[in-house]
Amino acid sequence: MGYRALAVLISLAAVAPLHAAEHVLTLDPARTKVTFELKATAHTVEGTFALHKAQVRFDPAGGPASGEIEVDLKAGQTGNEKRARKMHAEVLETEKWPVAVFHPRRLAGTLADRGASDVVLAGTLSFHGADHELELPVHVTRDGAHATVALDLVIPYVEWGLEDPSVFVLRVAKTVTVHIAAEGELQ
Numbered sequence: 459m460g461y462r463a464l465a466v467l468i469s470l471a472a473v474a475p476l477h478a479a480e481h482v483l484t485l486d487p488a489r490t491k492v493t494f495e496l497k498a499t500a501h502t503v504e505g506t507f508a509l510h511k512a513q514v515r516f517d518p519a520g521g522p523a524s525g526e527i528e529v530d531l532k533a534g535q536t537g538n539e540k541r542a543r544k545m546h547a548e549v550l551e552t553e554k555w556p557v558a559v560f561h562p563r564r565l566a567g568t569l570a571d572r573g574a575s576d577v578v579l580a581g582t583l584s585f586h587g588a589d590h591e592l593e594l595p596v597h598v599t600r601d602g603a604h605a606t607v608a609l610d611l612v613i614p615y616v617e618w619g620l621e622d623p624s625v626f627v628l629r630v631a632k633t634v635t636v637h638i639a640a641e642g643e644l645q
Contacts, residue, residue, distance in 0.1 A: 479519065481569070483605060485512035485527070485642035492529055492638050497631040503541065508533035509640065514562050514579070518569035523562040523579065532556045549621045550586065558585040560592070574599045585613075586620055600644065607640045 490509040495502050507529050514525035532552045536542045546552045560583045567577035580593045597608045616622045616632040624630050 479517045481516055481518050482525075482645045483512075483514045483516070483607075483642055484645070485509060485607065485640045487511065489642070490638065490640035492636065494634050494636045496634045499627065499629045503536055503630070505534060505536040505542075505545075507531060507636075509638075510557060512640070512642070516562070516565045516569075516579075518565075518571075520565050520567055520577075523565045523581070525562055527560040527562070529558045530556065531558055544623060549615070549623055555586050558583060560584075560594075566593075569598060570600060572600055572602075586615075586618065588618065590618060603644050605642055605644050607638070607642065609638050611636050611638075 487509040490512070492507040492509055494505050494507065496505075497503075510528040510530040512525075512527040514523060514527065516523040516525075531550050532546070534542065534545060534550065534552070536545060560581055562579050562581040564580045565577055566580065567575065569575045569577055575598050577596050577598065578593050579596050580591075583590045583592050592611065594609050594611055599606045612633050612635050614633050622630070622632065
């Protein structure tokens with residue numbers, strides 16, 4: 459074997475462990491619930507959105523991450539048709555911006571091989587025509603290749619330029635809390 463071939467083999471052997479550490483988490487839209495709560499005068503508006511697709515690549519020991527988590531905003535429901543129409547037409551403007559997409563860049567913390575872990579996934583949320591930097595605290599429970607994921611995030615939608623749906627007597631909070639409970643597979 460020549461020196462050049464030996465150098466190539468050594469280089470490949472050195473790089474292989476780096477790629478072996480990469481995990482890919484694919485969330486199943488059918489086993490994912492995206493819900494939201496918006497505090498309002500004398501009640502809380504609750505609703506749902508749908509996960510369109512989600513795949514995140516990361517090293518379980520932390521570091522760079524990549525991928526995409528896409529939520530279908532057009533699928534949003536509030537349990538009240540009139541309120542949902544107003545949410546779609548005047549607040550979210552889902553004809554213009556039908557999805558919200560989170561692009562992870564970094565995982566902070568360590569994901570355990572089994573059991574529960576708390577990590578932070580940092581990245582950019584593309585939402586309503588603008589990009590917003592976020593750090594998402596994520597609770598992950600692993601059982602072999604199966605993973606359950608739970609996270610809550612607070613979106614300051616009025617600060618981000620969306621319409622405040624408050625009217626004369628009905629006042630709503632300027633932030634909305636989004637809860638995601640998902641299941642998926644690790645590869």
